[in-house]
Amino acid sequence: MAKEVELDCMGEACPIPLIKTEKALEELEVGDTLIVLVDHSCAMKNVPEWARKQGHEVELEEVDDGEWEVYIEKMK
Amino acid sequence: MKTFFDKIKQNDFYKLWFKDALPYVTGAVLLSVFQIVTFTTTGNPWGVSGVFANWGAWLFELVGGSVDKWFYFSSPGAQATLNAGFLNDPGTWRNLGIVAGALFAAMMASGFKIKKIKSIRQVIAAALGGILMGYGARIAFGCNIGALFSGIASLSLSGWVFAAFMFVGAIIGSKLLVKYFM
Numbered sequence: 001m002a003k004e005v006e007l008d009c010m011g012e013a014c015p016i017p018l019i020k021t022e023k024a025l026e027e028l029e030v031g032d033t034l035i036v037l038v039d040h041s042c043a044m045k046n047v048p049e050w051a052r053k054q055g056h057e058v059e060l061e062e063v064d065d066g067e068w069e070v071y072i073e074k075m076k
Numbered sequence: 077m078k079t080f081f082d083k084i085k086q087n088d089f090y091k092l093w094f095k096d097a098l099p100y101v102t103g104a105v106l107l108s109v110f111q112i113v114t115f116t117t118t119g120n121p122w123g124v125s126g127v128f129a130n131w132g133a134w135l136f137e138l139v140g141g142s143v144d145k146w147f148y149f150s151s152p153g154a155q156a157t158l159n160a161g162f163l164n165d166p167g168t169w170r171n172l173g174i175v176a177g178a179l180f181a182a183m184m185a186s187g188f189k190i191k192k193i194k195s196i197r198q199v200i201a202a203a204l205g206g207i208l209m210g211y212g213a214r215i216a217f218g219c220n221i222g223a224l225f226s227g228i229a230s231l232s233l234s235g236w237v238f239a240a241f242m243f244v245g246a247i248i249g250s251k252l253l254v255k256y257f258m
Binding site: 010011012015016019020023039040041045062064065066067 | 097182186187188189191192193194198250253254257258
């Protein structure tokens with residue numbers, strides 16, 4: 001069964017959301033989804049950018065003014 | 077009204093000009109163009125943090141202090157800037173413009189948010205980092221704009237030296253960050 005894990009990075013500035021995402025993704029199995037919550041506009045750019053470069057499936061959703069959810073499905 | 081805003085959100089021009097970030101190259105070209113505009117109109121290359129030192133001096137004068145005898149403000153140029161006053165300094169208006177422009181851009185992209193402070197550790201790190209950066213920028217006679225960007229644009233070797241040590245600082249900073257914030 002594929003898991004869904006939430007990673008709360010609200011109020012964290014760059015590059016902490018990115019480093020936390022890297023670590024959290026390491027713990028997951030292929031097929032699992034990590035949902036990263038961010039409210040820092042540069043994390044909204046560099047977290048998806050990094051994850052796509054690693055070959056994962058990424059979707060970015062704007063939840064509210066200045067708040068985003070990054071959906072990362074681990075592909076390998 | 078709601079459908080009006082929903083329509084704007086789908087508009088390609090809105091996305092291009094306000095919602096999506098500019099590509100790095102576009103940003104670099106715009107910065108260079110405005111650097112030239114700044115140089116030709118004010119006679120000085122672009123700087124940011126030096127203006128804050130002047131703001132500090134004006135604040136100090138406002139409460140009755142005097143910086144006349146301070147070495148940092150002893151040059152005739154610095155004295156002339158201080159004597160001309162807060163409102164006649166091009167740097168004052170440029171810095172206020174940066175704040176206003178950044179606010180406008182964030183609001184237009186509906187990205188403005190007042191964030192919660194997560195921990196006291198964050199406050200201490202921010203204050204400590206701010207003090208170190210401010211002090212460093214003053215003894216280096218410039219920050220990453222005045223010393224690095226404007227320095228390199230003026231073909232000054234000091235800009236490249238600044239860049240090299242900024243990297244050293246960034247590496248040390250990253251190590252500290254991982255140690256204390258992860």
